[in-house]
Amino acid sequence: MFPLQKLPLHIVKLIVDHIVGSSRLVFDGVDENSQAYKKLLRPLQWVCRNFWAIAFPRYNSHIRVNMTSAPIVGQRVMPIYIGYAVQKMIKVVEIELDEWSIHSGKALDRLTLVPFGGCNVPLTHTLTFLFVSRKPDPDVELRPLSAEINIDIFVDRIKEMAPAVSEIRVRPKYFDRPLSITQHFGSLAAQLHGITGRMDYANAGEATVPMELDLWRIINLTHVKISLANGTGSLDQFTRLTQQNAPTLQSIDIEYQDIKVCDLILDSVGRYVTYPHLFKLRMIESLGNNRRRLSIPNNVVLFPSLQRLFTRIIYPFDDDALFKGNAATLKSLDILLDGPTVSMLCKCKVFTANSHPKLRQVNLVYFDSILPNSVPTVVEYMQFALNIAPKAPVRNFGGFFGSAGLVPALSLLSNNPYIQVLSLPNVPLTFWDVIALVKSLPLLTDLYAYPMSFGPLPSGVAKSKLPNYVRSNYAPMGERFRCWYLKLHIYTDLPLAVRCVLLLALACPNFDYAAIRPSNRVEFMELMKKTMASKEFKPYCPRLRRLLFRGPEHC
Secondary structure, three states: OOHHHHOOHHHHHHHHHHHHOOOOEEEOOOOOOOHHHHHHHHHHHOOOHHHHHHHHHHHOOEEEEEOOOOOOOOOOOOHHHHOHHHHOOOOEEEEEEEHHHHHHOOOHHHHHOOOHHHOOOOOOOEEEEEEEOOOOOOOOOOOHHHHHHHHHHHHHHHHHHOOOOOEEEEEEOOOOOOOOHHHHHHHHHHHOOOOEEEEEEOOOOOOOOOOOOOHHHOOOEEEEEEEOOOOOOOHHHHHHHHHHOOOOOOEEEEEOOOOOHHHHHEOOOOOEOOOOOOOEEEEEEEEOOOOOOOOOOOOOOOOOOOOEEEEEEOOOOOOHHHHOOOOOOOOEEEEEEOHHHHHHHOOOOOOOOOOOOOOOEEEEEEOOOOOOOOHHHHHHHHHHHHHHOOOOOEEEEOOOOOHHHHHHHHHHHOOOOOOOEEEOOOOOEEHHHHHHHHHHOOOOOEEEOOEEEOOOOOOOOOHHHHHHHHHHHHOOOOOOOOEEEOOOOOOOOHHHHHHHHHHHHHHOOOOOEEEOOHHHHHHHHHHHHHHHOOOOOHHHHHHHOHHHHHOHHHO
16 A cells, blocks of 8 residues: 555645645746746656545645736646646636637637647536636737637537536626627537536626627526626626526526516516526525516416525515425525515515425524614514524524614523524624523524623622632533634624633533634634633633634634
């Protein structure tokens, strides 16, 4: 057996870290005399094939190649140099392109030339095209006919180089002018028969997608993501793209103010479009205020496989029929609410008690800046979440409750026998509120919250006696509680957070780690060591020491 096979995985990872220095191989116009070449590629050429056969698939299966018309293109620094053993393990390939490289014919044909001519990635299942915008080169003549010829050559080479590709992703970056580059991809995708695709227009910026794009030429998409500014591109193009790929789509993610849910389910002649395999629907501006009143027949089920729904509900809500037939499959529900919607949803027929028997995760976020500091509104907000899926183990309540509504809201959560994961971001909790929650929820394992104050000390108890008081009066409690995710930021009172974590650990026997933000890790852990060595916590140091080893790794 090769000696490396006897090493533990974390040792192999350290060796790969030392040689590669990154979890992704990036060939981005690196010069042979540069430091990047000396640190990355030169050592790789001398690494034995057996080493890569063991180390690479454990740690790195992603490679990125820059094929734009940038001034420096590392033609000598390509995947061929890392050896054929590595090529056969790469599963994801990113190729960066721009419009000028396509028109000039100086980039796409590189896949057919040395050293790419001998590069094959038989296990690659995903190709990602990063379309970027660069300033036009005055010496480069744009030749659309040449671009089409290069596309044909490119397609043939992809079929030969990566025969197992099953998914193509398109990710345009920010453009400063309308480009026709995605239109060329429409031609490319049409030729790659049987390959599914992920169309990702996230962060594309304004004026990215020209009105005349042939998006309907792209078929077999499994994922569509559109995140554009209001009024950008053509609404008809995007809706037609989505509707045409309805039979194969598995995920729709749209943050586009002009697209409503009626645009996805009604075609140009008024027929309903169904999505048989769609399991995730995320439409930030979808429900409520639709252009057309929906009247869906009883025998039409639009999303028979829907499992996760993320949407923003805007008053007035009139899409009751949208969820018809989905009650049996929906497992995760994320809703962004506004003020009038809280009261209205409690009275509508869409989400009623036990209407979704498989619902296991409920996330409610109040997207106004501050939830009104009124007890009735907060109680309605919390009661609605508890009614629609009383047995859901995961719950997330976003928004800012305010001090007036905090006590009745938390009282609704008390003694809930089903909640296992609870998230209360931006809620002004005290340490004693956290203690009460953990004590009253018997199945709670994970808590996402942060005490913004410690709260008043118990009567007659000095600050130095708190560890003994908590251990004597609360331990043992929360026997299933194991993790506290503290929502810390740069201005967080770290001494307060450390004391709260240590005191909670004295009361909960299985609480073994507190997850924190990376920017706070070093200071947090150093402060924890110092606090544990103090006079008040030193007697319990052996019991608390486990937090030092489990804390930062699980953030």
